[in-house]
Amino acid sequence: MTSRPEETNHNMDSEICILGAGPAGLMAAICAARERPGVTVVEASPSAGRKLLVTGGGRCNLTHDATIDEFVRAFGEAGRFLRHSLHEMSPTDVRTFFHDHGLLTTVEADGCVFPADGRAVDVREVLLTEAERAGVRLRCGSPAIGVALEENAFAVATARHVVRAKRLIVATGGVSWPQTGSTGDGYRFAAALGHTVVAPKAALVPLITQQKWPGSLAGVAVRDVRIYAKCSPRKIASVGAIVFTQDGLGGPAAQDISRLLADELADGRSDIGLCIDLLPQTPLPELDGQLQQRLSAHARKTISNVLAELVPRRLAATLCTLAGCDGETQAGQVSKETRRAIAALLKALPVNVTGTRPIAEATVTRGGVDRRQIDPKTMASKVCTGLYFAGELIDAEGPCGGYNLQMCFSTGALAGRSAARSLSNKSPSTA
Numbered sequence: 001m002t003s004r005p006e007e008t009n010h011n012m013d014s015e016i017c018i019l020g021a022g023p024a025g026l027m028a029a030i031c032a033a034r035e036r037p038g039v040t041v042v043e044a045s046p047s048a049g050r051k052l053l054v055t056g057g058g059r060c061n062l063t064h065d066a067t068i069d070e071f072v073r074a075f076g077e078a079g080r081f082l083r084h085s086l087h088e089m090s091p092t093d094v095r096t097f098f099h100d101h102g103l104l105t106t107v108e109a110d111g112c113v114f115p116a117d118g119r120a121v122d123v124r125e126v127l128l129t130e131a132e133r134a135g136v137r138l139r140c141g142s143p144a145i146g147v148a149l150e151e152n153a154f155a156v157a158t159a160r161h162v163v164r165a166k167r168l169i170v171a172t173g174g175v176s177w178p179q180t181g182s183t184g185d186g187y188r189f190a191a192a193l194g195h196t197v198v199a200p201k202a203a204l205v206p207l208i209t210q211q212k213w214p215g216s217l218a219g220v221a222v223r224d225v226r227i228y229a230k231c232s233p234r235k236i237a238s239v240g241a242i243v244f245t246q247d248g249l250g251g252p253a254a255q256d257i258s259r260l261l262a263d264e265l266a267d268g269r270s271d272i273g274l275c276i277d278l279l280p281q282t283p284l285p286e287l288d289g290q291l292q293q294r295l296s297a298h299a300r301k302t303i304s305n306v307l308a309e310l311v312p313r314r315l316a317a318t319l320c321t322l323a324g325c326d327g328e329t330q331a332g333q334v335s336k337e338t339r340r341a342i343a344a345l346l347k348a349l350p351v352n353v354t355g356t357r358p359i360a361e362a363t364v365t366r367g368g369v370d371r372r373q374i375d376p377k378t379m380a381s382k383v384c385t386g387l388y389f390a391g392e393l394i395d396a397e398g399p400c401g402g403y404n405l406q407m408c409f410s411t412g413a414l415a416g417r418s419a420a421r422s423l424s425n426k427s428p429s430t431a
Helices: 023-035 050-058 068-074 076-088 091-100 120-133 185-192 252-260 262-266 284-297 303-307 313-322 336-347 403-425
Strands: 010-019 039-042 105-107 112-115 137-139 144-150 153-158 161-170 197-203 207-209 221-229 237-245 248-250 272-277 349-356 364-369 387-389
Touching: 010 023, 010 153, 010 185, 010 403, 023 039, 023 120, 023 161, 023 403, 039 161, 050 120, 068 076, 068 403, 076 403, 091 105, 091 112, 091 403, 112 120, 120 137, 144 185, 161 185, 161 403, 185 197, 185 364, 197 252, 197 262, 207 252, 221 252, 237 252, 248 252, 248 349, 252 262, 262 349, 284 303, 284 336, 303 313, 313 336, 387 403
Parallel strands: 010 039, 010 161, 039 137, 161 387
Antiparallel strands: 105 112, 144 153, 153 161, 197 364, 207 248, 207 349, 221 237, 221 272, 237 248, 272 349
16 A cells, blocks of 8 residues: 655545554554545655564564453553453454454464564555555655644644544654654644643663673573562562663563663662573572582583573673683582572572663653543543544553554554544544
8 A cells, every 4th residue: 555645735634534654543544444434544654654564573573362351461550441442452353353364473482473474564564455445545754744623623734735534543653763753743742632641751672781791791682581670669570581782681571671660760760770580480499409410410511611501601601700700610610609609690690770772762652642531442532522542652551572562453443443433423532
């Protein structure tokens, strides 16, 4: 599906106008147009779904194999708000939608759902094809300059045309990954139409540590770790993979804990102590016993080589250094104290977080349009008749693993159907 060129100052009437051609905007367009013709999508970027193409490392983790109750818990305080939309388009519904249009999916061991061929572009193509089939008019390369309410209709002005619509759905995303088109314009439009915007913060973003040794391990990944905060009034922990970076920690587990620490980091705390359990399935006493057996069984090997059977080789060498021993020491020569120090590091490798990478590098944005001003049963604004919201623009974010794309699809579907049904029912605020 391609954008049609528009003449300068061309005016266009539409039943429903949608700002943003990301996953939320496209799903809203499809669901709205299937119920009522006359849907126009205005997209600032030259092409649709640009952020979608880079999600999941280009593979597009489009949902998670979990129940609605599990999704609600994963979103924390926002979960209750999202419950109705998750019933409107559930994780199973998302998979069925793509299966019905020729895109098979696969569930990985951790519950993440990907296209079977691992191609994010296939997800975008299904959305664009279905939007075109439903009669959606897509206008790319047309950033909205302003939005105004005029005589019971919304006027969306761009440099090339003005779209006047009876209903408006704002699905412009947050401010993370601005190179894909997420520039925060939707916050400005929401505020202009009477909405409160919760200040955006970085969520799902790599962490910067006080320690410099992670830089020597840049690129080294460890699967299935547990990260937890040492001292916090809240229980803060995450599980999954980590990747060491030039200035700290990345990967799903680190990004998930960044989300849980977002408020502390935004409030200026610059020394948050974390521990990394590199072998969470093995209790410390059992691990110490296993280490003792391994060192005895491979007495002539270096301690670093023995540890490399448990963690990546470069990390093994770093653990030796942190424990105060030479990685080239023969295993049979390692003292009990050193062995216990290494076991302790394997179970609780300490790092101190001093900040995060910039919000532009965050996978999603925390904050956005205050969800208390949005009807969770329709995604309609409570303060501006005929206005709806969908996707990351809303103050609701979940962990890594497909949760946030599912939220986009669910809120988009609900907003689209609600807007269309409100026109049929001649009631702007109900579905």
